[in-house]
Amino acid sequence: SQQGEEDPQALSIQEGENATMNCSYKTSINNLQWYRQNSGRGLVHLILIRSNEREKHSGRLRVTLDTSKKSSSLLITASRAADTASYFCATDPDMNRDDKIIFGKGTRLHILP
Amino acid sequence: DTEVTQTPKHLVMGMTNKKSLKCEQHMGHRAMYWYKQKAKKPPELMFVYSYEKLSINESVPSRFSPECPNSSLLNLHLHALQPEDSALYLCASSQDDRPTYEQYFGPGTRLTVT
Numbered sequence: 001s002q003q004g005e006e007d008p009q010a011l012s013i014q015e016g017e018n019a020t021m022n023c024s025y026k027t028s029i030n031n032l033q034w035y036r037q038n039s040g041r042g043l044v045h046l047i048l049i050r051s052n053e054r055e056k057h058s059g060r061l062r063v064t065l066d067t068s069k070k071s072s073s074l075l076i077t078a079s080r081a082a083d084t085a086s087y088f089c090a091t092d093p094d095m096n097r098d099d100k101i102i103f104g105k106g107t108r109l110h111i112l113p
Numbered sequence: 114d115t116e117v118t119q120t121p122k123h124l125v126m127g128m129t130n131k132k133s134l135k136c137e138q139h140m141g142h143r144a145m146y147w148y149k150q151k152a153k154k155p156p157e158l159m160f161v162y163s164y165e166k167l168s169i170n171e172s173v174p175s176r177f178s179p180e181c182p183n184s185s186l187l188n189l190h191l192h193a194l195q196p197e198d199s200a201l202y203l204c205a206s207s208q209d210d211r212p213t214y215e216q217y218f219g220p221g222t223r224l225t226v227t
Binding site for chain 1: 117153154155156158161168169201203205210211212213215216217218219220221223
């Protein structure tokens with residue numbers, strides 16, 4: 001079952017600009033993770049944000065979480081060509097009987113030279 | 114060593130073949146996962162092993178058979194697959210199966226069923 005829904009589905013920006021991706025989810029969560037996937041490769045974990053946190057930073061990445069709106073955003077500042085990838089949010093639902101994370105549909109980010 | 118390795122990288126098999134995908138990690142993780150991913154879609158969970166025991170089977174057809182010989186190894190045995198099973202198969206591991214832990218993914222096996 002789909003829990004997270006990323007927005008936009010695809011995004012193209014110029015190198016050096018900031019990229020913002022959003023993730024909305026349906027039910028209360030314990031935490032939310034963001035992953036990056038380069039074309040045809042495995043996923044790489046970026047950040048985990050817990051339900052009692054509002055913002056986390058890691059290098060050029062900034063993640064926010066608004067539990068009242070059931071949404072999260074991932075901001076990549078000063079984008080580089082190497083940031084071209086698909087980005088997925090993954091949620092741990094509060095009523096998680098199976099202890100599994102649920103991936104959203106993803107945002108495909110393309111950094112233009 | 115924070116790497117999950119998968120072999121082979123690519124696999125082409127006929128519908129009557131039997132093949133196996135292999136996954137290995139040496140991070141001491143006690144949970145291992147198989148995901149299936151179609152193009153431009155998110156990964157879909159297939160199986161979870163926790164402490165070498167199968168803890169989740171997402172109603173996967175029996176033509177896919179997982180095996181966890183030890184805490185470092187995970188196999189996926191394939192038999193009588195269908196063309197629609199062609200996909201990227203991803204293995205992942207995490208410290209344990211609680212979703213508070215990040216998952217480490219391998220590079221995947223690109224499977225084509227002819």
